[in-house]
Amino acid sequence: MKRSKRYVANLEKIEKNRAYTPEEAVKLVKETSNAKFEGTVEIAMNLNLDTKKSDQQLRGAVVLPNGTGKEKKILVLAKGEQAKEAKEAGADFVGDMDLIQKIEQENWFDYDVIIATPEMMPSLGKIGKLLGPKGLMPNPKTGTVTTDTAKAVEETKKGKVNYRTDSFGNVHGVIGKANFDDNKLVENLKAFVEAIMKVKPSAVKGAYVKNISISSTMGPSVKLDLNSFDK
Numbered sequence: 001m002k003r004s005k006r007y008v009a010n011l012e013k014i015e016k017n018r019a020y021t022p023e024e025a026v027k028l029v030k031e032t033s034n035a036k037f038e039g040t041v042e043i044a045m046n047l048n049l050d051t052k053k054s055d056q057q058l059r060g061a062v063v064l065p066n067g068t069g070k071e072k073k074i075l076v077l078a079k080g081e082q083a084k085e086a087k088e089a090g091a092d093f094v095g096d097m098d099l100i101q102k103i104e105q106e107n108w109f110d111y112d113v114i115i116a117t118p119e120m121m122p123s124l125g126k127i128g129k130l131l132g133p134k135g136l137m138p139n140p141k142t143g144t145v146t147t148d149t150a151k152a153v154e155e156t157k158k159g160k161v162n163y164r165t166d167s168f169g170n171v172h173g174v175i176g177k178a179n180f181d182d183n184k185l186v187e188n189l190k191a192f193v194e195a196i197m198k199v200k201p202s203a204v205k206g207a208y209v210k211n212i213s214i215s216s217t218m219g220p221s222v223k224l225d226l227n228s229f230d231k
Helices: 005-011 022-031 080-089 097-106 118-125 128-134 149-159 182-198
Strands: 040-047 059-063 074-077 093-095 113-116 160-164 170-177 209-216
Touching (some): 059 182, 074 097, 080 093, 160 182
Parallel strands (some): 074 113
């Protein structure tokens, strides 16, 4: 792939065989941000997992202390008191069968996250073929199937990031915007890594984390020193 002169110049600022501390890495990623718009900063972790085994397929969510820098539109599917609590917590759309029908009949996707109570899931499952490919299907592991709708809305608004291992044992996530204060990005980075460390499957033998790197939109990746994190 042919790279732009700007990308190549930014790449030269990063030492090939060096692993950086979180503080150094964040500073470098901001310096080498290659997008003309305000890009996001993403983390990639390569884990020692056998994803063919169900107990080593990680899926969950972490609430970043400083958010992601992106406002998310939230749809809550609930009835009665749980619907009322979701509205009070600031959900953008709240309803039950009426909104499920709207999704099915109008192909309505004017939201980023769906939170649903367990009682709504059988009806929601019937339109799973619409929601699944868009990554919108609620799941208990990410806290989007819950009876505490207010808490789920509040956490999402604060900056909850979902993660899921791919077939190669990689986990990706957004940890903020390139215009964030350095310290806030470092805090988000450490919070994400800590969350992944906590869900280490008991079956994993040897080193759990093989590699961690961060990058900005269209910018080169920066490798992190694994010893910078609590094991």
